[in-house]
Amino acid sequence: MNWIETIKSALDSLVERRTRSLLTMLGILIGIVAVILTVGLGEGAQGKVSSAISSLGTNLLIVTPGSVSTGGIRGGLGSSSTLTLADANALNSKVDCPDIAYVSAVMQKNLLLTAGSANWTAPVQGVSPSYLTIRDRQVVSGKAFTQNDVTTHADVALVGSTVAQNLFGFSSPVGQTMNLAGVPFTIIGELNTAGASANANQDNTVLIPVTTGEDLFGARGPYANSVSSILISAKSSSAMGAAYEEANSLLLQRHAITNPSQADFTITPQTSLLSTATSVSKTLTVLLVGIAAIALLVGGIGVMNIMLVSVTERIREIGLRKALGATPGVILRQFLIEATVLGILGGIFGVAIGVIGALVLPHFVSQPIAISSLAITGSVVVAAGIGLIFGVYPASRAARLSPIDALRSE
Amino acid sequence: MENNETSRDRPNQYTDTQTDMKTAEIATSLKLANPVLRSNAPLIELESVYKTYKMGAMEVRALEDINLNIDTGEYVAIMGQSGSGKSTLMHILGCLDVPTSGTYRLNGIDVGKMDDNQLAQIRNRQIGFVFQQFHLLPRLPAWKNVELPLLYAGERNHTSRREKAERALAAVGLKDRISHRPTELSGGQQQRVAIARALVTNPSIILADEPTGNLASTQADEIMGIFESLHQQGRTVIIITHEPDIANRAHRLVRIRDGHMLGDEVHQQ
Known part of the structure; x- marks a missing residue:
């Protein structure tokens, strides 16, 4: 009996028991859908995290106050204020730090903004002009502030699109005036839309010259002249290591720290943020795929169960086929094909439903789901393999049946 | 079986040549070395065949010292009550089972030592089965x-x-029932489909196990008529039955009881 005839006969027999075949396939199908969606979710989340971190800027080093490696009582990151504007200016020296291209101090405070009758609360950041270059932001209308504005402590501001919309609706914010903590600022430019980053909406922001920021919220209290972070952009990605070393030694020297492990600041390369974030989502993906694999395994056991029932039910048919000249090999092949076809059909329908799910679900759960071609082809192959593997035992039982016993059974 | 030899009035030439060709063909297909080719050998040769089953610690002797030769073209009934061993004999004749000891040569080839695959091929090419239960696949058309x-x-x-x-199908009178499913056919018609299935490979033997056991007497007559005409066409027909009426229609009657052959007689029709 050739392959085509065997496959036809297997299909006939599956169609004849169509309810049971469908239910058996359902087991495989659910497993495959689970694999496709979890792999898609994992890849989607990974993509989202890495693009969010990349959007922070290129070749970025972030200096934050506080440390992660000293003994004794330590506060969390950012809980102390050991970085100053002078540190930032020192890092900008081309002599001490030749591999650093741009430096911007960042001072940040959430403030109430008012313009006419509208009000809105947003993080206001005092930054250097190079901040826009470091973070890869553009001014889409109006103009950016300059070093001169920094020097003169100018009361000028750049606003993100979220702030602009909440204060001025759809009219242009450029040239308008808004009050920050009672001080009137002139809006000289609007920033491009950048979307949400890892933890914040980058469009809900107000940028002012760093010196003005110092006046506005840094002038009094114990943290006078302290900045919340310093952003450093290395000259190239290959210069990241050198820039890190230069910044580290300069800050240690300025803070008069001899033992590097006692440092009162932390420098975090953007790449390490990226790898931490992606490794977390990778772990999660592995876990989810593991669960999906268990679902597939259960589906495979379902196939085996149904094939065993089918062998018992068709014992006389098997006996007859053997009497008519079917060799054990032909019987084995017939049942293996039936089990494999169950697996493949379950896999194909599973992929179809999984892909539809990956297209539809993001509209409801606001999580991107990547459609991975590897997961799709892999799923169908795995489903066929599961049918085949779990079909071996029932099929070999059928093949070993003695024709006499099989024909005799009622 | 001296009396058998004389009872055959059919010309031997044609069938024996055919048998030899068949033997050679099967030997080649089974990759058997040195097949025994004897133009005057019987179609079926059983030599002191024993069959013993183990049921737990007990040994059950189903067949003891069976010696039986059947020639091409014979019409033989094997008759015995249930438990007599006639089914075991039928299984061995049909290559569904092999003897515990003794030899069974079919067309001169010893089938006793064959493995499952070779037996399957022998069944496929040499033997046409007709069963009491018809054993048709219900979802397939005739x-x-x-x-x-x-x-x-x-x-x-x-x-x-x-x-x-x-x-x-035409040979058994079902030319107009080719696409009917078994459920759309009467018992007699179903058995005729089964006979057609037994004929289709042009086997050496038609082996029928209680072929009329599930049929009303008129349908049983029809079926026996078909076997008679198959015999007239020169085919070898072996019927296993417990009914004397059926057995007496054959031209040779082999009686079996408690695993032994009781008698072997030829009816002149």
């Missing part, structure tokens, strides 16, 4: 049921398979 042995014989040409199946 011609597809008849076609099955051809599929296992490796006949690849679909049209030729269908033609052969249709010819076999």
Whole structure:
């Protein structure tokens, strides 16, 4: 009996028991859908995290106050204020730090903004002009502030699109005036839309010259002249290591720290943020795929169960086929094909439903789901393999049946 | 079996040549070395055949010292009550089982030492089974049921398979029932489909196990009529039965009881 005839006969027999075949396939199908969606979710989340971190800027080093490696009582990151504007200016020296291209101090405070009758609360950041270059932001209308504005402590501001919309609706914010903590600022430019980053909406922001920021919220209290972070952009990605070393030694020297492990600041390369974030989502993906694999395994056991029932039910048919000249090999092949076809059909329908799910679900759960071609082809192959593997035992039982016993059974 | 030899009035020349060709063909297909080719050998030769089953610690002797020769073209009934060993004998004749000791030569080839695959091929090419329960596959139309042995014989040409199946169905008078499913046929018609299936590979032996056991007497008559005409066409027909009425229609009667052969007589019809 050739392959085509065997496959036809297997299909006939599956169609004849169509309810049971469908239910058996359902087991495989659910497993495959689970694999496709979890792999898609994992890849989607990974993509989202890495693009969010990349959007922070290129070749970025972030200096934050506080440390992660000293003994004794330590506060969390950012809980102390050991970085100053002078540190930032020192890092900008081309002599001490030749591999650093741009430096911007960042001072940040959430403030109430008012313009006419509208009000809105947003993080206001005092930054250097190079901040826009470091973070890869553009001014889409109006103009950016300059070093001169920094020097003169100018009361000028750049606003993100979220702030602009909440204060001025759809009219242009450029040239308008808004009050920050009672001080009137002139809006000289609007920033491009950048979307949400890892933890914040980058469009809900107000940028002012760093010196003005110092006046506005840094002038009094114990943290006078302290900045919340310093952003450093290395000259190239290959210069990241050198820039890190230069910044580290300069800050240690300025803070008069001899033992590097006692440092009162932390420098975090953007790449390490990226790898931490992606490794977390990778772990999660592995876990989810593991669960999906268990679902597939259960589906495979379902196939085996149904094939065993089918062998018992068709014992006389098997006996007859053997009497008519079917060799054990032909019987084995017939049942293996039936089990494999169950697996493949379950896999194909599973992929179809999984892909539809990956297209539809993001509209409801606001999580991107990547459609991975590897997961799709892999799923169908795995489903066929599961049918085949779990079909071996029932099929070999059928093949070993003695024709006499099989024909005799009622 | 001296009396058998004289009872055969059919010319031997044609059938023996055919048998030899068949032997050679089977030997080649089974890759058997040195097949015994004897033009005057009987079709079936059983030599002191024993069959013993183990049931737990007990040994059950189903067949003891069976010696039986059947020639090509004979019409033989094997009769015995249930438990007499006639079914075991039928299984051995049909190559569904092998003897515990003794030899069984079919067309001069010793089938006692064959493995499952070779036995399957022998069944496929040499033996046409007809069962009491018909054993038709209910979802397949008549011609597809008849076609099955051809599929296992490796006949690849679909049209030729269908033609052969249709010819076999026509031979049992079911020309107009080719596409009917077994459930749409009467018991007698179903058994005729089964006979067509047994004929389609043109086997050496038609082996029928209680072929009329499930049929009303008029239908039983029809079926026996078909066997008679198959015999007239020169085919070897062996019927296993417990009914004397059926057994007496054959031309030779082998009686079996408690695993022993009791008698072997020839009826002049």
